[in-house]
Amino acid sequence: MKTRDHAQLEIAADLVVLTVREAALQVLVITRGKKPFLGRHALPGGFVREGEDIDDAAARELKEETGLDRIDLEQFAVYGKPERDPRGRVVSVSYLAIMPDLPLPTAGSDASGAGWVAVDKVRGSLAFDHDRILDDAVERARRRLELxxxxxxxxxxxxxxxxxxxxxxxxxxxxxxxxxxxxxxxxxxxxxxxxxxxxxxxxxxxxxxxxxxxxxxxxxxxxxxx
Missing domain, CATH: 1.10.10.10 (Winged helix-like DNA-binding domain superfamily/Winged helix DNA-binding domain)
Incomplete structure (x- = not known):
C-alpha cells in the first residue's frame, strides 16, 4: 500500500487594516526588515507560535509590527497555495478590520517601517501573495458598506x-x-x-x-x- 506524503505546514496570520484618510481608502502596510522580500511593502502578520491561538497571534503580530492594538479583527479567508511563501509551505489565516480614526503606526519586530498607504498606490507591489489578500479584503469591505x-x-x-x-x-x-x-x-x-x-x-x-x-x-x- 502506497504511503501518502503529508504536508508539513506553518500557520501564519496576515492582517488587512483599512481606513479612510486624506479622502482615500488606505491600508496599513509594513516594510519588511528581513528576507524574503527585504525592503518590500507587505501586510502586517507572521507565524503562529507553539500553543498560540490564531486570533491571539493576529493581535500580537499587529501590535509587535505596528504598535496598534485593541482593533476588532475578523477572519475572512485562508490562503494556502504551495508556492505562496519561498520559505516553505505556509498557510495564512487572514483578518480584516475597517475602522475610523486609527493612529499612525510605529514599526517594530521584523518590520523596518510601518505606515498608511492609499490602496490604489500600493496595489500590485506587495510581497508574497498579499496583493490577492488585499484585493479580497477590499471587496469584502465594499460589500460591508452595502449591507x-x-x-x-x-x-x-x-x-x-x-x-x-x-x-x-x-x-x-x-x-x-x-x-x-x-x-x-x-x-x-x-x-x-x-x-x-x-x-x-x-x-x-x-x-x-x-x-x-x-x-x-x-x-x-x-x-x-x-
Missing part, C-alpha cells in the same frame, strides 16, 4: 448626506448620483436620523444634518451600481 451601517462611523457625530456619500465613493471607488443616493439612505429604516440642524456652506443651499441611526444592518441593502 451594514459601518459608513456612518467614518462621519462626524453630525453629518450631511453628502459626507456619507463621500465615504461610499471613496471605499467603492465610484461616483454616485447624489439624488439617488440620498433617496436610498433616507428611505432605509434606521440608517440615519435628522438632527433638525443645517450646515451653511460658503455657497449654495444649506444642507440638512443627520446622525447615525439605531440600525446596524441595512434593509434593503444599498448596492453598488457597477
Amino acid at each position: 451594514t451601517t459601518v459608513a456612518t462611523k467614518f462621519c462626524p457625530d453630525e453629518f450631511t448626506i453628502g459626507d456619507l456619500r463621500s465615504v461610499y465613493e471613496i471605499v467603492w471607488g465610484e461616483t454616485l448620483d447624489p439624488r439617488n443616493f440620498s433617496r436610498k439612505v433616507i428611505n432605509t429604516d434606521g440608517f440615519v436620523e435628522p438632527t433638525g440642524g443645517k450646515r451653511m456652506p460658503a455657497t449654495g443651499r444649506p444642507a440638512a444634518l443627520y446622525r447615525a441611526g439605531a440600525a446596524t444592518t441595512l434593509n434593503p441593502p444599498i448596492l453598488r451600481t457597477a
Whole structure:
C-alpha cells in the first residue's frame, strides 16, 4: 500500500487594516526588515507560535509590527497555495478590520517601517501573495458598506448626506448620483436620523444634518451600481 506524503505546514496570520484618510481608502502596510522580500511593502502578520491561538497571534503580530492594538479583527479567508511563501509551505489565516480614526503606526519586530498607504498606490507591489489578500479584503469591505451601517462611523457625530456619500465613493471607488443616493439612505429604516440642524456652506443651499441611526444592518441593502 502506497504511503501518502503529508504536508508539513506553518500557520501564519496576515492582517488587512483599512481606513479612510486624506479622502482615500488606505491600508496599513509594513516594510519588511528581513528576507524574503527585504525592503518590500507587505501586510502586517507572521507565524503562529507553539500553543498560540490564531486570533491571539493576529493581535500580537499587529501590535509587535505596528504598535496598534485593541482593533476588532475578523477572519475572512485562508490562503494556502504551495508556492505562496519561498520559505516553505505556509498557510495564512487572514483578518480584516475597517475602522475610523486609527493612529499612525510605529514599526517594530521584523518590520523596518510601518505606515498608511492609499490602496490604489500600493496595489500590485506587495510581497508574497498579499496583493490577492488585499484585493479580497477590499471587496469584502465594499460589500460591508452595502449591507451594514459601518459608513456612518467614518462621519462626524453630525453629518450631511453628502459626507456619507463621500465615504461610499471613496471605499467603492465610484461616483454616485447624489439624488439617488440620498433617496436610498433616507428611505432605509434606521440608517440615519435628522438632527433638525443645517450646515451653511460658503455657497449654495444649506444642507440638512443627520446622525447615525439605531440600525446596524441595512434593509434593503444599498448596492453598488457597477
